[in-house]
Amino acid sequence: MSGTTGSTHPTGPTGSARHLRHAAGGPELGAAMRRQTARLRAEAASDAQPRDRAAADATVLAAWLSPGQRERYAPSLRAVGDLDAFVSRLAEERRVVLEEGAEPVGDEIGSAAQAEDAARQTGLRVLEGVAVTALLLLVVLAAVTTLRDPAPPTELAVRVGPLLAGAVLALVVAAVAASLAVHRRSRAMLDWAVARPGQLGRGVPVRHPLQRASAPTELAISLGLGALLVASVLSVFVGAALLLVDLLLRKGLLGLAPTLTLLVAGAVGLVVVVALGALRSRRTELLLRRGQAIEWRAEGWFDEDPAAREPGGDEAV
Incomplete structure (x- = not known):
């Protein structure tokens, strides 16, 4: 009797899982739940509250827009001629979207x-x-x-x-x-x-994505920095070697001026490489921030695979 009852009304984790899958309403609701899960995971992974994120997005957008573009958008924010008001009201506009999401509008x-x-x-x-x-x-x-x-x-x-x-x-x-x-x-x-x-x-x-680093640009920057680094290291090495030879032989084969020129040029080159590397990192960070600031919040419209937009998934570019 108990065996018949158990087979007719399954209990335990397996039976509950089947019941929940049946009650989920089919693949349509399942896809919607996966999209919602992806959004919740992304928001949970972010360390910024909507108000802080909105303020950062508004600041980045205001700096990204040209003066003419800001002038065209300012009337909708009631912030004509006032950059501070423009940023503040754009941040409020963005905060509402970040907190409540955005449904598609018209066309x-x-x-x-x-x-x-x-x-x-x-x-x-x-x-x-x-x-x-x-x-x-x-x-x-x-x-x-x-x-x-x-x-x-x-x-x-x-x-x-x-x-x-x-x-x-x-x-x-x-x-x-x-x-x-x-x-x-x-x-x-x-x-x-x-x-x-x-x-x-x-x-x-x-x-x-609107902002992404192109392969030729990144390759050119990498090769340029690499060539400058190699040239700077070689300049320092050759200058130090010549200085050592002159000190050991005490004959002044090349003189002090060329040796110091090589050393100084190499040192300056190394400083320039470090500075350009820092600028490159800031540029990469700026591209990422611009992409976040202009991100459309009504997710799922371009997703053939809802799981593709989850953190760690591959994004088509």
Whole structure:
């Protein structure tokens, strides 16, 4: 009897789990719950309260907007000609959205998609792609030339030097094109946002992040810093070695001036590398903060997989 009852009305954790899954209302409600869970996890992971986060977002946005964009958006905040009031009221607008969320308004999604399509910067992206392709071809050609035709260093430099110079030029072109494309796209989407009252507080619903570091730009910066670091270290090393030789031989082969020049130049180069590295870190942090400040709070509209937006998930870029 007890066995029959147990099989008809399952009890314990397994039976309860089946009952809860049945009562959840199917995959639609399950997806909604997963989206809500992702939002709660993201908010729990944040160490800032909505009011503090809103104030930080408003400050970043006010600095990011151009003066003309601030002037166009100021009437909706009743803060014309008053930057402090602009930041304060934008922070309040953002706080409400952070605390209560934002439901889609009218043609917001469609209008944002059209604005994003219009801001693609296709010409600059094509130029970036061509420059990256040229960079790869020149590097491969330089490597093949070096491996297939062994030659004295002087002759090899004559052969490979122009190829490497062309590769550096292609990298610079790709980095400039990528940075300019990101800048123009961001400005275009901000123009769209400031034309809609309340949109800055709600965020910008884009399918691809407005602020992200492009690969050519990051590669150019990394190679530039690396080259400067190597040159500075070599300058210090050579200067110290020459100074030591002069002190040991006491003949003044090169004199004190060239040696000190190498040492000072190397030291200055190292200081510049450290300073540029700090600026790069601040730039990366600024990009992240801008992305957070303009984040659209009505989640789930561009998510094919709701779990993809959970902390630690992969985000399409």
